[in-house]
Every structure is written in structure tokens, then in C-alpha cells.
Amino acid sequence: xxxxxxxxxxxxxxxxxxxxxxxxxxxxxxxxxxxxxxxxxxxxxxxxxxxxxxxxxxxxxxxxxxxxxxxxxxxxxxxxxxxxxxxxxxxxxxxxxxxxxxxxxxxxxxxxxxxxxxxxxxxxxxxxxxxxxxxxxxxxxxxxxxxxxxxxxxxxxxxxxxxxxxxxxxxxxxxxxxxxxxxxxxxxxxxxxxxxxxxxxxxxxxxxxxxxxxxxxxxxxxxxxxxxxxxxxxxxxxxxxxxxxxxxxxxxxxxxxxxxxxxxxxxxxxxxxxxxxxxxxxxxxxxxxxxxxxxxxxxxxxxxxxxxxxxxxxxxxxxxxxxxxxxxxxxxxxxxx
Amino acid sequence: xxxxxxxxxxxxxxxxxxxxxxxxxxxxxxxxxxxxxxxxxxxxxxxxxxxxxxxxxxxxxxxxxxxxxxxxxxxxxxxxxxxxxxxxxxxxxxxxxxxxxxxxxxxxxxxxxxxxxxxxxxxxxxxxxxxxxxxxxxxxxxxxxxxxxxxxxxxxxxxxxxxxxxxxxxxxxxxxxxxxxxxxxxxxxxxxxxxxxxxxxxxxxxxxxxxxxxxxxxxxxxxxxxxxxxxxxxxxxxxxxxxxxxxxxxxxxxxxxxxxxxxxxxxxxxxxxxxxxxxxxxxxxxxxxxxxxxxxxxxxxxxxxxxxxxxxxxxxxxxxxxxxxxxxxx
Numbered sequence: 001x002x003x004x005x006x007x008x009x010x011x012x013x014x015x016x017x018x019x020x021x022x023x024x025x026x027x028x029x030x031x032x033x034x035x036x037x038x039x040x041x042x043x044x045x046x047x048x049x050x051x052x053x054x055x056x057x058x059x060x061x062x063x064x065x066x067x068x069x070x071x072x073x074x075x076x077x078x079x080x081x082x083x084x085x086x087x088x089x090x091x092x093x094x095x096x097x098x099x100x101x102x103x104x105x106x107x108x109x110x111x112x113x114x115x116x117x118x119x120x121x122x123x124x125x126x127x128x129x130x131x132x133x134x135x136x137x138x139x140x141x142x143x144x145x146x147x148x149x150x151x152x153x154x155x156x157x158x159x160x161x162x163x164x165x166x167x168x169x170x171x172x173x174x175x176x177x178x179x180x181x182x183x184x185x186x187x188x189x190x191x192x193x194x195x196x197x198x199x200x201x202x203x204x205x206x207x208x209x210x211x212x213x214x215x216x217x218x219x220x221x222x223x224x225x226x227x228x229x230x231x232x233x234x235x236x237x238x239x240x241x242x243x244x245x246x247x248x249x250x251x252x253x254x255x256x257x258x259x260x261x262x263x264x265x266x267x268x269x270x271x272x273x274x275x276x277x278x279x280x281x282x283x284x285x286x287x288x289x290x291x292x293x294x295x296x297x298x299x300x301x302x303x304x305x306x307x308x309x310x311x312x313x314x315x316x317x318x319x320x321x322x323x324x325x326x327x328x329x330x331x332x333x334x335x336x337x
Numbered sequence: 338x339x340x341x342x343x344x345x346x347x348x349x350x351x352x353x354x355x356x357x358x359x360x361x362x363x364x365x366x367x368x369x370x371x372x373x374x375x376x377x378x379x380x381x382x383x384x385x386x387x388x389x390x391x392x393x394x395x396x397x398x399x400x401x402x403x404x405x406x407x408x409x410x411x412x413x414x415x416x417x418x419x420x421x422x423x424x425x426x427x428x429x430x431x432x433x434x435x436x437x438x439x440x441x442x443x444x445x446x447x448x449x450x451x452x453x454x455x456x457x458x459x460x461x462x463x464x465x466x467x468x469x470x471x472x473x474x475x476x477x478x479x480x481x482x483x484x485x486x487x488x489x490x491x492x493x494x495x496x497x498x499x500x501x502x503x504x505x506x507x508x509x510x511x512x513x514x515x516x517x518x519x520x521x522x523x524x525x526x527x528x529x530x531x532x533x534x535x536x537x538x539x540x541x542x543x544x545x546x547x548x549x550x551x552x553x554x555x556x557x558x559x560x561x562x563x564x565x566x567x568x569x570x571x572x573x574x575x576x577x578x579x580x581x582x583x584x585x586x587x588x589x590x591x592x593x594x595x596x597x598x599x600x601x602x603x604x605x606x607x608x609x610x611x612x613x614x615x616x617x618x619x620x621x622x623x624x625x626x627x628x629x630x631x632x633x634x635x636x637x638x639x640x641x642x643x644x645x646x647x648x649x650x651x652x653x654x655x656x657x658x659x660x661x662x663x664x665x666x667x
Binding site for chain 2: 015018019022026027159160162163164165167168171172174175179268278279282293294297298305308309312313316
């Protein structure tokens with residue numbers, strides 16, 4: 001068990017390092033395709049009015065002429081121990097974790113990211129709760145009553161659900177429930193949980209349900225398929241033959257075995273969602289990480305893009321690490337291997 | 338579900354030996370493809386999806402003549418259809434009429450029907466070709482990983498893990514956002530379409546790769562591969578002549594299921610404004626323009642429904658195809 005955890009931990013750290021390298025590589029190379037030179041990058045820090053000499057000097061101070069590897073090393077160092085930026089006019093301290101300063105606003109990236117995390121986290125957490133409960137229970141009932149009217153209707157709805165783009169359902173839901181019926185607040189409404197929990201939930205209700213509908217569909221299909229498979233196994237018959245109550249057979253023996261693939265999918269989905277529910281946040285104009293990333297990309301703000309991508313990837317890796325550890329709880333066979 | 342037997346009449350059920358009555362006829366062997374086709378033919382839902390898919394492909398391919406007969410050029414402005422004081426379409430239901438089948442857009446009065454039809458071409462083109470790219474990458478790496486095993490498998494497996502852990506949408510947006518205006522001898526939206534095909538294909542190969550790898554792992558241990566090896570066949574021969582033909586069915590199935598995902602991917606990128614540039618019509622782009630006019634249901638509804646129907650049809654057909662080739666996967 002301990003070796004299993006240690007192995008997963010090392011794997012997760014290695015994954016993060018690889019991702020940081022690839023991310024840096026891509027966002028270092030791609031802007032150059034688009035015509036970014038060291039001078040062009042530096043001029044974004046000093047403003048357009050600066051003379052070419054000043055720009056050149058700043059580019060040198062900020063290390064834009066150094067090889068990629070050196071720049072990557074400096075980037076990593078900034079994250080772990082912080083960095084100092086020397087603009088010539090003065091030295092700026094950027095405490096760890098330092099993702100650099102925005103090209104546009106000149107503000108450090110990390111505090112911006114921290115500011116936006118609660119929005120995305122609230123969105124993902126609430127939606128995940130709804131979709132797991134709804135998706136898994138619909139899947140179980142469908143599998144137990146295979147071929148029934150409930151099964152056919154819910155599976156038809158689930159198929160429709162996976163075929164609908166979130167920006168379409170989101171817009172329709174806003175048109176109907178916010179602007180038409182006035183039941184829910186319009187897009188862009190956000191209240192922090194610590195300020196007013198009721199208002200927080202009320203504002204997020206529509207995004208939660210829309211997002212959950214999209215995901216619940218996939219979970220219902222997966223749960224149904226898994227349950228149909230496990231409920232046909234011999235040990236289910238054995239459990240019934242022992243005289244166990246049907247509820248116990250279904251939940252303790254059937255569902256538990258069908259849960260593993262659902263857990264895997266959940267780990268990936270949840271991680272990706274926290275990393276940036278780009279489409280949902282754009283549709284509902286929520287000030288979260290997803291919206292931040294799309295703004296950063298539109299502005300070609302390299303430090304912001306790097307920061308948000310790495311944080312997003314970090315969430316995926318951490319979520320799948322947690323899932324790997326949960327495996328050991330759900331599936332005893334993992335502990336032995 | 339098993340392959341249907343060609344036994345006619347209910348008498349066969351009562352007297353099993355009656356099957357032998359037709360024994361004079363030559364017994365036909367059924368290939369896997371034929372069995373799958375027979376199963377598919379009985380799956381009404383999948384067939385319905387397949388018919389819609391075929392219709393959509395026809396609409397996309399013949400988009401120009403269809404627009405010429407039933408609509409107006411997708412980029413043509415029709416200010417006479419717009420109420421100049423509100424900038425909204427004249428008439429009821431967003432200006433729907435015999436001439437403008439699905440109404441006109443607000444402000445400039447472009448024909449929505451023509452734009453939907455023209456958008457089908459872009460959507461399907463990108464959906465299909467991006468899938469082709471991911472199938473090419475996924476199959477190559479999957480077969481290599483599964484066949485050679487060892488450190489090659491480890492390396493490719495890790496690569497797939499890394500890809501799955503990436504916030505792909507953010508990456509794709511970032512890449513699509515910095516496509517230059519001119520490169521590789523292409524420019525404008527021609528270049529953007531080519532780049533989107535590559536980007537979407539490049540980011541969606543691991544799903545196919547995993548399936549191909551798994552299938553290759555089991556195929557590698559089969560007798561006919563041993564036989565080929567003992568006859569002195571080289572790796573290339575075994576891969577292309579022995580392993581690959583047996584992978585065609587799963588590749589076909591999962592490619593069909595990947596097309597709708599890729600169509601959604603393209604729609605999302607165009608919705609976010611980093612896909613195809615306006616004024617070229619795309620469904621995602623039409624939806625993002627419709628955001629400002631949410632009071633006009635027809636403006637939002639038609640591009641959304643176009644995406645929904647296309648993706649649903651491909652999903653239904655792909656599900657049916659999977660059940661037909663591999664009933665156990667149901």
C-alpha cells in the first residue's frame with residue numbers, strides 16, 4: 001500500500017515536470033511563429049514609447065535573449081523560490097510561486113489566479129455533486145429495469161445530453177429561465193460563498209444544472225453498462241443465494257464493482273473542469289479560470305497563459321492522483337498489486 | 338445477440354431437425370463484416386442515425402447547388418429584410434418566409450438557411466479530416482506500442498497519459514489563437530481550416546491510440562501471428578498484413594464515434610472566436626454572434642439544432658456500429 005502511494009506520487013510529480021516543459025516549449029515556440037521577437041516581448045513591459053535601445057536593454061535584463069533551457073530554468077526557479085525582476089528603474093520582488101507579470105496589466109499572475117479559483121471551484125464542485133448523484137442513480141435504475149420505459153427514456157435523454165454543446169444549452173437555459181421566466185439571475189452573477197452562501201448557490205444554480213446535465217448523461221451511460229456487466233457475474237448470484245437483501249446485493253456487490261471506471265472518468269473530468277470550465281464560464285460570463293485563460297489567450301499574454309495552463313494541468317494531475325488513491329479503497333485488488 | 342440464422346418459418350422452432358430440410362443448399366460462410374451488417378440492418382435507431390449522416394454528407398457536398406436553388410448566397414446582405422430602426426428582421430419568426438426558409442440574421446439580413454447549409458460543409462470537413470489525422474496518429478502509435486511492448490509501450494503509454502492530463506481545450510485555443518495569416522502556401526480561412534484539422538486531430542488521438550494498443554496486445558498472442566513469425570515474416574509484414582486488417586473494425590467504430598466529438602470541438606473553437614474567421618459561416622460562429630441577440634430564438638436555435646442533430650446522428654450510428662461489430666461491448 002505504501003509503495004503504491006509512493007509510486008503514484010513520483011508519477012504525479014514526473015507528470016507535472018513533463019507538462020511544464022511541454023507547456024513552456026509550446027508557448028515559447030508558438031508566439032515566434034506569430035512573429036514575436038525578444039524585442040517585441042520586452043516592448044510589452046516598457047510600453048510603445050520606449051526607444052529601441054531601452055527595449056533592447058530590458059529584453060537583455062529580462063533574459064529574453066537566453067537559450068530556451070536557461071529561460072525554462074529561470075521560470076521553474078520563479079515558481080519554487082520566487083524571482084526578482086530588474087527593469088532598470090527598480091527591482092521588483094515576486095515571491096514564490098511566481099508565474100511572472102502580465103504583459104497587459106503589469107500585475108503578478110499568481111494572485112490573479114488565486115482570486116479566480118473560488119469561482120471555478122464552486123462551479124465544478126456543485127455541478128459534480130449533481131451529476132454524480134443523478135448520473136449514477138439513473139444508470140443503476142436503468143440497468144436494473146433494462147428495457148423498461150424508464151430505461152429507454154433516460155438513455156434517450158442521456159444520448160441527447162452528450163450530443164448537446166454546453167454553449168447551446170447554456171444560452172437556451174439563460175433565455176428561458178433568466179430572461180424569460182426570471183427565475184434565475186442573468187449571466188455574470190457571482191457572489192462569494194463567504195459573503196452570502198444562499199446568494200452564492202442561487203447565482204450558480206443554472207450553470208450547475210446545465211453543466212451537470214451534460215456530464216450526467218455520460219455517467220448514466222457508463223454506470224448502466226458497468227452495472228449490466230457486473231450484475232451478470234457469478235458472485236452476484238452467490239450473494240443472492242446467500243439470502244442477502246436485493247438492495248445490499250445491488251449496492252455492495254454490484255455498484256461497488258461497477259464504480260472503478262466511473263471513478264477514473266470522474267478524476268479526469270473533475271480535474272479538467274477545475275482547470276478551466278472555459279465554455280461554461282464564457283457562456284455564463286463567470287469570472288473564473290476558464291474565462292481568465294480565454295482572455296489571456298486573446299491578449300497573447302504569455303505569462304498569464306503559462307500560469308493558467310500549468311495550474312489547470314496541476315489540477316488534473318492532483319485529481320487523478322486522488323483517484324488512484326481512492327482505487328485502493330474501492331478495489332481491494334489494487335492494494336495487493 | 339447472435340448472428341441471425343436463415344431459418345424460415347416457425348416450424349424450425351418446434352422441430353430442430355427441420356433445419357436440415359434445407360441442407361441441400363450450399364451453406365454460405367459469413368464473414369465478420371457480413372454478420373455485422375446483418376445486425377446493423379436490424380437496429381432501427383442506428384440505421385436512422387446512418388440515414389441522417391448520409392443526408393448531412395450530401396447536403397455538405399452539394400451545399401453550393403442547394404443554396405443556389407433554395408436560398409441566397411451566405412455572405413449576401415439583405416438590408417431590405419431588416420427594420421432599420423430596431424435592426425431586427427421584419428416579419429414574424431425572424432423573417433421566415435418562402436424566400437428565406439429559416440429567416441434572416443439581424444442587422445445585416447443574411448439568409449440563415451444558406452449559412453446553416455454552408456456551415457455543414459465546414460463542420461463535416463473538419464470533423465472528418467481531423468478524425469483521419471487522429472486515426473493515423475493513434476493507430477500508428479497504438480500498434481507500435483501494443484506490438485513491440487517493453488520500453489516502447491511504456492514510452493507511448495506515458496505520452497498518452499500526458500496528453501490526457503493536458504487541459505486540451507486551453508492548449509487548442511492557445512494554438513488556434515496564434516495561427517498566422519499566411520503560412521505553408523495557404524492563407525486566410527483555407528489555412529485556418531487546415532490548422533484546425535491538424536490541431537483537433539493532434540489532440541484527440543489518445544482515445545483511439547488506447548483502443549488500438551489494447552487490441553494489438555491481444556492480437557499479438559494469436560496463432561496466426563505465431564504462424565507468420567515461424568514462416569519468417571518480418572515485423573513490417575506482420576504489422577500491415579496480419580495485425581492491421583484485424584484492427585479495421587474497431588478503428589472504424591471508434592472513428593465514427595470520434596467524428597461527433599471533433600465536430601463539437603470545432604464548434605467550441607469557433608464559438609470562442611479562435612476557429613474559422615467570420616464572415617465564413619460556421620455553426621459555432623453563428624451561435625457566438627447570436628449571444629448578443631438572445632431575444633431572437635430562431636437566431637440561436639437553428640445553428641444549435643444543426644450541431645445537435647449532426648452530433649446525435651453520428652453518435653447513434655456509431656453506437657449501432659459498435660454493437661454490430663462487438664455485441665459484448667453493449
